[in-house]
Amino acid sequence: MKAIQFSRFGDRDVLEYIDVPKPFPQNDEVLIEVTASGVNYVDIRERQGIYQRAETHVGKDKGLPRISGLQVVGIVNEVGPTGDQSLIGEKVVALIPSGGYAQFVCAPSNTTVCLPASADDALIAAMPTQGLTAWLMLKASTQLRSGESVLIHGAAGGVGSLAVQLAKSMGAGLVVASASTEEKRAFAHSIGADVTVDYSLPDWPKLVLEATGGRGVDIILESIGGDVFEQNFACLATFGRYIIFGSTRGPGRPFEPRRLMQKCQTMTGIYLPVFLAKPELIRAGLTDLVTQVLKGKLRAQVAAILPLSKTVEAHRLLEERLVVGAIVLDPRIP
Ligand SMILES: NC(=O)c1ccc[n+]([C@@H]2O[C@H](COP(=O)([O-])OP(=O)(O)OC[C@H]3O[C@@H](n4cnc5c(N)ncnc54)[C@H](OP(=O)(O)O)[C@@H]3O)[C@@H](O)[C@H]2O)c1
Structure with a gap:
């Protein structure tokens, strides 16, 4: 089969477009003939050897050669000996640890979800x-309760824009979205944000306080880092939950955890690959997301569809x- 593989970081x-042996499914894995493979920014960091997983650190040769790719849509061709053989022929979406940049990939059955034949392959693979x-x-990191307020940073980005829509659909009372440009803030409004802020302004937390009657937001989804990491505390409510999922501007200054005592606040981090150890949550999430995309309630964005080559x-x-939006690779296009 054809695949995109790298044998050294750089x-x-x-990235080489080459022939490699087709994998075969173990245990209850499914072998998927890929029709759409979503590209993530982490694939680039993995290729560069700077991704934080041990096997992709610069200077380590563990894990090479490697085929990247964390998410695919395709048709089940084969099922491992202990798997559900009735899946053969089904269209599915799968979250996988690696290997998606290929014509075929094996996926754990517990992070694979069936799709209707009519589903848009690229749209689902993007998400x-x-x-x-x-x-x-x-x-999982927290439970958004109906009526609560949420501040979502980088709200025009992939994670941010989906978080805005999910927070609204889960009953958030107020969604505050941050983005760097007028155009991105207009986009955040268009997908449901109630208030938008420009976090390049030095006093942006005041705008969040104004929007919440001075009390601050119940939940902050933080992916920016740098100065924003500290500024968030100026607009996080008492009993507020601070969730860290990225640091596009670097990690920020050292942080003294005891300050969380003053307002009974909670801080937690999230790293999606760790959740592969909780496949029941991955499956529940993927099922819910797919259902919402298929009903048109959740807008994923496909920026381009390119051949795998x-x-x-x-x-x-x-x-x-x-x-x-996301770029999707199609191994069927020559
Ligand atoms: N924890 C996890 O498991 C996990 C999973 C997926 C992604 N992530 C992380 O989540 C963050 C967002 O991912 P994404 O896939 O949504 O990315 P994305 O679609 O590229 O969006 C990132 C957003 O971050 C903002 N940003 C602020 N400073 C930036 C900078 N210096 N460079 C680039 N963007 C900057 C941009 O918005 P403005 O222009 O409005 O500032 C951009 O819209 C990244 O840090 C990514 O590594 C974490």
Whole structure:
């Protein structure tokens, strides 16, 4: 089968479009013939050898050669000896630890969800990692209660935009969305944010306090870091929950955990691959997300569909931040 593989960490030219042996399913795994494979920014960091998983650190040769790719849609071709053979022929979406940049990939059956034949392959393949991160933050890291207020940073991004929509659908009383440009804030409004703030303004937390009658928000979903990490505390309510899922501007200054005592606040972090150890949650989240996308209640964004052979171009578009939404690879396009 064809796959995109790298045998050393580095720039885009380490990605090779080559023939590799087709995998075969173990235990209850399913072998999926891929029709759409979603690209994530972490795939680039993995290729560069700077992703935080042990096997992809620079200087380590563990895990090489490697086929990236965390999320696919396709048709089940085979099922492992202990699996459910009735899945053969079904269209599915799967969250996988790696291997999605290929014509075929094996997926654990417990992180695979069936789709109707009519489902839009690219639209569904665009969403699992970002959607599950948003879903798990609001359902597992904390439980958003009806009427609560949420501040979502980077709200025009993949995780942020899905989190805005999920928070509204879960009954949030107020969704405050931050983004750096007028256009991105207008987009955040269009998908349901009640209030938007420009977090490049030094006193942006005041706007959040104004929007919440001075009490601050119940939940903050934080992915920015830098100064924003500290500024968040100025607009987090008493009993507020602070959830960290990224740091696009770096980690910020050291933090003294005892300050959380003053307002009985909670801080937690989330890293999606760790949740592969809780497949029942992955499956529940993926099922809910797919249902909402299929009903048109959740808007995932496909920026481009490219042949698998053009993965180098997909990485370039993402690295140069030339796309809004996800890029999807189609191994069937020559
Ligand atoms: N914890 C997990 O398991 C997990 C899973 C998926 C993603 N993530 C992390 O979540 C964050 C968002 O991921 P995503 O897939 O939603 O990314 P994305 O679609 O590229 O969106 C990222 C948003 O972050 C904002 N941002 C602020 N400073 C930035 C900078 N210096 N460079 C780039 N963007 C910047 C941008 O919004 P503005 O222009 O409005 O500032 C952008 O819209 C990333 O840090 C990613 O690593 C974590």
